[in-house]
Amino acid sequence: MENIYVTIGLEVHCQLLTRAKMFCRCSTDYIGKTPNTLVCPVCMGLPGALPVLNRKALELAIKTALALQCEILPEVVFHRKNYFYPDLPKGYQISQYDFPIGVRGVLEFTLQGVKKRVRIRRVHVEEDAGKLVHEGPDLRGAVSGVDFNRAGIPLVEIVTEPDLHSPEEAKECLVMLRSIVRYLGVSDGNMEEGSLRCDANVSVSLSPEMPGTKVEIKNMNSFRSVFRALSYEVERQTELLRAGKTPVQETRHWDEVRQVTVPSRGKEEAEDYRYFPDPDLLPFCIPPEMLQEIQATIPELPLQKKERFMREYELPEPEAYILAQDRDLAEFFEACVREFPSPRAVCNFILTEVLKNLNSLNIGIRESKVTPSMLAELLKMVERREIGISLAKGIFEEMFRTGMGARDVMLKKGISFLTSERDLEKVVREVIEKNPQSVADYLRGKEKALHFLIGQVMRATKGQASPEVVKNLLLRELSGGE
Amino acid sequence: MNLEEFRNFTIRDYHALFARGELSPSVLLEAFFRRIEEVDPLLHAFLFVNRENALERARRLEKEWKGRDLYPPLWGIPVAVKDNICTLGIPTTCGSKILEGFIPPYNATVIERLERAGAIIIGKTNMDEFAMGSSTENSAFGPTRNPFDLNRVPGGSSGGSAAAVAAFEAPVALGSDTGGSVRQPAAFCGIVGLRPTYGRVSRYGLVSFASSLDQIGPMTRTVEDAITLFEVISGKDERDSTCAPYPPFSREEIPPQEDIRTMKIGLPREYFSEGVDPRMVKVITAVLRELEKEGLELIEVSLPHTNYALEAYYIVAPSEASSNLARYDGVLYGMRKGGDRGLQDMYFQTRSSGFGPEVKRRILLGTYSLSSGYYDAYYLKGMKVRTLVRRDFEEAFATCHLLVTPVSPVFPFFLGERTKSPYEMYLADVFTIPSAMAGVPSIAMNCGYEDGLPVGMQIIAGPFQERVLFALARFVEQMLSLPLPFPEIGPERRT
Numbered sequence A: 001m002e003n004i005y006v007t008i009g010l011e012v013h014c015q016l017l018t019r020a021k022m023f024c025r026c027s028t029d030y031i032g033k034t035p036n037t038l039v040c041p042v043c044m045g046l047p048g049a050l051p052v053l054n055r056k057a058l059e060l061a062i063k064t065a066l067a068l069q070c071e072i073l074p075e076v077v078f079h080r081k082n083y084f085y086p087d088l089p090k091g092y093q094i095s096q097y098d099f100p101i102g103v104r105g106v107l108e109f110t111l112q113g114v115k116k117r118v119r120i121r122r123v124h125v126e127e128d129a130g131k132l133v134h135e136g137p138d139l140r141g142a143v144s145g146v147d148f149n150r151a152g153i154p155l156v157e158i159v160t161e162p163d164l165h166s167p168e169e170a171k172e173c174l175v176m177l178r179s180i181v182r183y184l185g186v187s188d189g190n191m192e193e194g195s196l197r198c199d200a201n202v203s204v205s206l207s208p209e210m211p212g213t214k215v216e217i218k219n220m221n222s223f224r225s226v227f228r229a230l231s232y233e234v235e236r237q238t239e240l241l242r243a244g245k246t247p248v249q250e251t252r253h254w255d256e257v258r259q260v261t262v263p264s265r266g267k268e269e270a271e272d273y274r275y276f277p278d279p280d281l282l283p284f285c286i287p288p289e290m291l292q293e294i295q296a297t298i299p300e301l302p303l304q305k306k307e308r309f310m311r312e313y314e315l316p317e318p319e320a321y322i323l324a325q326d327r328d329l330a331e332f333f334e335a336c337v338r339e340f341p342s343p344r345a346v347c348n349f350i351l352t353e354v355l356k357n358l359n360s361l362n363i364g365i366r367e368s369k370v371t372p373s374m375l376a377e378l379l380k381m382v383e384r385r386e387i388g389i390s391l392a393k394g395i396f397e398e399m400f401r402t403g404m405g406a407r408d409v410m411l412k413k414g415i416s417f418l419t420s421e422r423d424l425e426k427v428v429r430e431v432i433e434k435n436p437q438s439v440a441d442y443l444r445g446k447e448k449a450l451h452f453l454i455g456q457v458m459r460a461t462k463g464q465a466s467p468e469v470v471k472n473l474l475l476r477e478l479s480g481g482e
Numbered sequence B: 001m002n003l004e005e006f007r008n009f010t011i012r013d014y015h016a017l018f019a020r021g022e023l024s025p026s027v028l029l030e031a032f033f034r035r036i037e038e039v040d041p042l043l044h045a046f047l048f049v050n051r052e053n054a055l056e057r058a059r060r061l062e063k064e065w066k067g068r069d070l071y072p073p074l075w076g077i078p079v080a081v082k083d084n085i086c087t088l089g090i091p092t093t094c095g096s097k098i099l100e101g102f103i104p105p106y107n108a109t110v111i112e113r114l115e116r117a118g119a120i121i122i123g124k125t126n127m128d129e130f131a132m133g134s135s136t137e138n139s140a141f142g143p144t145r146n147p148f149d150l151n152r153v154p155g156g157s158s159g160g161s162a163a164a165v166a167a168f169e170a171p172v173a174l175g176s177d178t179g180g181s182v183r184q185p186a187a188f189c190g191i192v193g194l195r196p197t198y199g200r201v202s203r204y205g206l207v208s209f210a211s212s213l214d215q216i217g218p219m220t221r222t223v224e225d226a227i228t229l230f231e232v233i234s235g236k237d238e239r240d241s242t243c244a245p246y247p248p249f250s251r252e253e254i255p256p257q258e259d260i261r262t263m264k265i266g267l268p269r270e271y272f273s274e275g276v277d278p279r280m281v282k283v284i285t286a287v288l289r290e291l292e293k294e295g296l297e298l299i300e301v302s303l304p305h306t307n308y309a310l311e312a313y314y315i316v317a318p319s320e321a322s323s324n325l326a327r328y329d330g331v332l333y334g335m336r337k338g339g340d341r342g343l344q345d346m347y348f349q350t351r352s353s354g355f356g357p358e359v360k361r362r363i364l365l366g367t368y369s370l371s372s373g374y375y376d377a378y379y380l381k382g383m384k385v386r387t388l389v390r391r392d393f394e395e396a397f398a399t400c401h402l403l404v405t406p407v408s409p410v411f412p413f414f415l416g417e418r419t420k421s422p423y424e425m426y427l428a429d430v431f432t433i434p435s436a437m438a439g440v441p442s443i444a445m446n447c448g449y450e451d452g453l454p455v456g457m458q459i460i461a462g463p464f465q466e467r468v469l470f471a472l473a474r475f476v477e478q479m480l481s482l483p484l485p486f487p488e489i490g491p492e493r494r495t
């Protein structure tokens, strides 16, 4: 079977985290709000209303472009993108055309430990449209309304060059992009809520010299659907090519229910957006000191953080990468290590237990009740062998649920855990006295007998002792210790 | 009370009567309402008369201000407002069917400023649909007539405001000027019309026709009143990014009369060519002679790109208009047709039946000019010509302080005379378009009559030089001392 050559480019939109919309002062906090309550003459496109640029939106877009190592163009020019659609109140979208905020950037990420590099074609800023709402029994009998609460929210659009060569790469690239916008604090990058949206161009070819046909995929609403839609599309185009056919250059929608891509209905004729500079907005010259100020606000980015974690904490690459992806988690990790300087143990516990609990509630570490100190305390108890690791996991679950510290959890749960080895020694001696046969067996070299004795101690302490400690104590007693 | 007694009044004169208790805002307002009742059925200057609200406001002002005699600049003064300026709670149609029934939920910045200065909105005036036209014949609600001759047009697009002020249905008005829409009707109706420097007056709330050209300006009977209105409406506005960050104009900035005599007036030869009605040139030349006698120096200058300005304007303005008018799609406000037959049908039917022919023509022109493949040859070229036109003015103002020209090459024409040929109609603005393209201020004022029709003179200044503009206009006004219009309007004059 011959090789296939996959080429993917992404077009990503992120809602910027400004308090006010891009050209008016309406609030951007639209999730769950009654339709058309966060509107004004400007974002409703009423006759006579004029846009006034929210500088914060511009700053966040510049910050994004800088973080993606773009060249920043000295002058910001807004263009009108003209087309008709009911969610577009003015009949045009204020966007950017030949003078975007930034061009020629770079995004790096790793896939299974291999470093990948994607060129960024452009980063520009534009306004979001409203949202169509359909109500009624079916599409035919439906009443359509428009909610303009979202209209005018600033978006940053990031367009990559077609440098991605598999659905895995595309997904990982998107994950990194989300990680960066979150690091920067420019967007919350939530695909499910639509604050991060991704379209993709996919082409498949059977020879590296022959470019494939570019197919645009839209309507992918989660990272998983990006991966699945692209995988489906690569397969679809490959099959067509193998059958001697050529894919049609078109826009296709990902159908989440049927897990297939389907050609988009309508709007097929190549649209002419008649871009021209918006005469309502004067070009804005970016002063060099503004760039410097914004540059100074860019934090350590995921890849830099990963490298540092590998260097400073001697974490293996995969673990460091996962930690560094999530700025909050990485900061939690570092805070925890400051109090319990055993990075590997902290990292392992975070990547297993902490993530498991966070994922079960689908929340981030910032929203959890456990603080770095609380985790450090728990891990210290394990290190001191006061509790075993399996007990620690259970205690953590309870800490996570209630926000109580490890010791409080144990008190509340009636886990009278053995605070001193002296208490434990007493139990150990009792077990030795009650099981002379097993002691004799062990002394004759039967390893199994030791496990039986450990089990007896554990039962006597209702599992609250650290098996490791029990084992050591038993060995000490049996070898005639002290 | 006979309104004719006030025909030569300025705002200051009304205030003097108010202060002496000889007149009150509500009595004055009633007098104008009576005048409107009397003459507007023949003129059709108004699309909406703000009867109840205005009277209520007048009475409230009287109550609030009892016993005080220092008035805000427009206190108690009725102002007619062109119907493309948004007025809270008062219909704003832009002379278009597509906005019939649209009642803005907000006030334009200029309206806020007028009201803060004590003005009373007396009504909304007729206009060419979306300000596209030079005769007010493009109004979807029927044309306005010229108070001097009901068979003739009042000019446009602010023809309603011009006719209302000339016929003394209102003492002052606001118009908007994109390529001459304040100055040309002011000239046709024998009044004063100012087009401020682009960016001197906020456009917030002015329904956009061509955003890079639109400016709101006062239309008044005297230069004095134009200054007063300009003082009130000018100045920076946070809601309009294209509004210049300067404080409001103040009459204190106007140089004293004696400084006028040392000024150099440029006469652009392209504006006195054979295309201009010789009777008009005769009247203006006579005025210029008098100015010379007063000591002003006249020099000939050239604005070589004048002839291209009109062509470029009809690329740039329709391009912006095609985009500005995209929002009238039947979704949110105004007319909706075919809403039950799908989206495309709704767009098609709403816009087909909502817009008049001239608006459609310009939307098509503009859409074409902006289309990919034509953009460079049309829109971009138009913008380049615009730069050349602007440079013409810069060079001219290096050699003189002000320019004086006719406002329009023609006298008010007859209704229907130019509607057959759009190009003929466009030519009526050939002398007002270049300064609009350059963004410089200019004022149109009456400088005499010929065969019973007013002759308009245009004074053009450099950017933000309204101060000198007003200085010369006031000087000319005093020098000529023409009676202010109070035309007799009756069906017997319709010939």
Ligand SMILES: [Zn+2]
Pocket: A021, A024, A025, A026, A038, A039, A040, A041, A042, A043, A044, A152
């Ligand atoms: Zn808004």
